[in-house]
Amino acid sequence: xxxxxxxxxxxxxxxxxxxxxxxxxxxxxxxxxxxxxxxxxxxxxxxxxxxxxxxxxxxxxxxxxxxxxxxxxxxxxxxxxxxxxxxxxxxxxxxxxxxxxx
Amino acid sequence: xxxxxxxxxxxxxxxxxxxxxxxxxxxxxxxxxxxxxxxxxxxxxxxxxxxxxxxxxxxxxxxxxxxxxxxxxxxxxxxxxxxxxxxxxxxxxxxxxxxxxxxxxxxxxxxxxxxxxxxxxxxxxxxxxxxxxxxxxxxxxxxxxxxxxxxxxxxxxxxxxxxxxxxxxxxxxxxxxxxxxxxxxxxxx
Numbered sequence: 450x451x452x453x454x455x456x457x458x459x460x461x462x463x464x465x466x467x468x469x470x471x472x473x474x475x476x477x478x479x480x481x482x483x484x485x486x487x488x489x490x491x492x493x494x495x496x497x498x499x500x501x502x503x504x505x506x507x508x509x510x511x512x513x514x515x516x517x518x519x520x521x522x523x524x525x526x527x528x529x530x531x532x533x534x535x536x537x538x539x540x541x542x543x544x545x546x547x548x549x550x551x
Numbered sequence: 552x553x554x555x556x557x558x559x560x561x562x563x564x565x566x567x568x569x570x571x572x573x574x575x576x577x578x579x580x581x582x583x584x585x586x587x588x589x590x591x592x593x594x595x596x597x598x599x600x601x602x603x604x605x606x607x608x609x610x611x612x613x614x615x616x617x618x619x620x621x622x623x624x625x626x627x628x629x630x631x632x633x634x635x636x637x638x639x640x641x642x643x644x645x646x647x648x649x650x651x652x653x654x655x656x657x658x659x660x661x662x663x664x665x666x667x668x669x670x671x672x673x674x675x676x677x678x679x680x681x682x683x684x685x686x687x688x689x690x691x692x693x694x695x696x697x698x699x700x701x702x703x704x705x706x707x708x709x710x711x712x713x714x715x716x717x718x719x720x721x722x723x724x725x726x727x728x729x730x731x732x733x734x735x736x737x738x739x740x
């Protein structure tokens with residue numbers, strides 16, 4: 450059931466479960482996987498927002514979700530490329546938000 | 552038997568971690584084959600403290616996913632939870648949590664299971680990145696049953712070849728010493 454902002458409670462609860470799990474896992478696998486879990490969480494949030502219809506006002510969310518989905522796997526075979534992707538993604542988000550008048 | 556003719560080694564060479572699966576069910580017979588391979592795996596002291604839970608209900612697997620980041624790409628057709636029975640461990644005088652051979656036994660079973668899966672045309676992917684406590688809770692495990700590893704199983708989805716993904720590991724010579732540390736070749740007979 451969506452809340453007033455349109456983000457389904459079910460998706461928010463899944464993300465909550467995921468984030469608490471990732472925090473626990475960072476106690477023993479922080480270096481590679483901590484980075485992966487955070488960007489994956491961002492991808493999950495993007496997907497939830499898109500599925501809730503937020504991409505109507507923020508069309509870049511779908512591109513962000515797709516980008517994370519496809520490039521998070523770099524962590525397994527191209528760690529330098531993965532980190533370059535991590536460094537670039539906040540800039541992409543910032544540029545889109547700035548474009549929207551933030 | 553030469554290496555190319557050895558079916559076990561051939562199976563090892565073919566096996567790859569599979570993270571994306573076709574939307575096809577895994578038969579009970581196939582799962583029993585994989586479980587048989589686990590049962591045949593050696594254990595320290597011939598102890599029997601491993602337990603397995605097979606899940607094929609996609610809704611049940613989906614409920615685990617938020618607590619199991621190691622299940623990276625969607626819901627697999629089947630999930631096998633490898634667990635340690637702490638009650639059985641206590642009865643067999645195994646100090647689970649202290650005795651690292653418990654983990655070795657999990658790995659040995661896993662290797663058998665992944666090879667068995669490959670031998671019947673299935674792909675598999677192990678996951679250790681999950682919250683033991685949360686997964687145990689979601690599955691209704693008693694506190695004496697500890698999930699150690701999740702094995703995703705299914706028919707592999709076709710993937711385009713990607714040279715970047717080709718695994719380039721060390722050679723046998725690079726990772727092995729013979730007789731003395733640092734001697735990279737065996738002494739002449």
